[in-house]
Structures are given as structure tokens and as C-alpha cells.
Amino acid sequence: MTIRILIVDDEALLRMAFGTVLEAQPDMAPVGEAADGAEAVRLARELRPDVVLMDVRMPGTDGIEATRGVIRASPRSRVLILTTFDLDEYAFAGLSAGASGFLLKNTRPEELLAAIRSVAAGDAVVSPRITRLLLENFRPHLPDGTDSGPDERLQRLTPREREVLVEVGRGLSNTEIAAALYLAEATVKSHLGRILQKLELRDRIQAVIFAYESRLIHPA
Secondary structure, eight states: OOOOEEEESOOOHHHHHHHHHHTTTEEEEEEEESSSSSHHHHHHHHHHHEEEESSHHHHSOOOHHHHHHHHHHOOEEEEEEEEESSTTTHHHHHTTOOSEEEETTTTOOOHHHHHHEEEEEEEESSSHHHHHHHHHHTTSSEEEEEESSSSGGGGOOHHHHHHHHHHHHOOOHHHHHHHHTTTOOHHHHHHHHHHHHHTTTSSSSHHHHHHHTTTTTOOO
């Protein structure tokens, strides 16, 4: 299967560089380029790419708002946020907006390609531990729990699913969760799949964010 990719960046040289790397892959095809967020949303609606490489700092419609727009326009498209700094505040906002992960702009080509393949396959490219660090770094932006009660969507989960979600939010891998809860790793994976389905979340990253935003757990 060929992965169809939309490249979004306001710098033409970067778009060309990304395109050159992608075109050299037998399983990837750049299908379009956008210089700003508004154009990205329009092209996503028209082209329905599998993956969107999304810069965040662009004039006009930035990458955060564009991520929301892309997901609305093409729900099956996956967005990879491109950042300059590892814990850039835009990365958290992008993940909250529905992106499936974030990469540094100076990522090595092989890491970029691996991330694209992972996202296209339905996985997240940011490890749970890095996501946790990202959230803890920006805990001032998270709900403090004083304005309302727990998210009502938590009631959709069984007690065991809530336990698994807590461990996901703490940054544990499936293997670590299995050990902590005395479960088979395959069982943990099944629980996580049901959690994502019940809560209508796109991937593991969104599950971590939900665990914090719903105040099921709190950054320490």
C-alpha cells in the first residue's frame, strides 16, 4: 500500500526537502504541498491524504487550527506535528487538537520515515513516557479539577478499563501495564482498544491526554 502524504510548511525549501526524501521511498507518495493552514485544510478535503506533515508556526491559520480543520475535513487522515523544540508548547496544543504525534524538524530521515509508517498503520509516534513528560511540562494548561466534576465519559468504562487507562496516562507501556495489573499483554491491548472505542479517541496519545483532562489522574 502506498502512503499518501500532504506536506504543510511555510518554507518552500523545507517542503522540497521533505518531498525529496518521501519520493525516494517505494511505499510513499507526496500528493500535495501547502504553505499555510487554510490551504492545508482545503487540500486535505480534496486529496484525503493518509498522513499530513504539519508545521505549527505559520502565518495566518497556524498548524494547531489547521490540525483541527484537517481532521474535520478528512477524518481518516493522520497528522504529524513538526516542531522546532522538543517540548514546544505548540506540541501539546497540537496533540490536544487531534494530532497523532510530533517530530522535531531536524529529525533524521530514517526516523521521519519510520514515524510516517507508524502513524499510517494507526499507531502513535510519541512514546507514552514522552507524552507524559509533555503533559507534565504544560500542566498549568490542564484543568485543575475545581470547575466541575469528573468527565461523564468515564462512566462508559469498566473498572478494569479505568485501571488500564490510569496506567496508560502514567506513561506505562503495554508490557509494564500487564506486569502491574497481572494481566496478559494481549489482554491489555484488548482493553486499550475498547477504551479508545468507548471514548471515541484516535490513539494512545489521545488516551493519555484524556486521562489528564478528565482528571482521572493528575500531573505530579
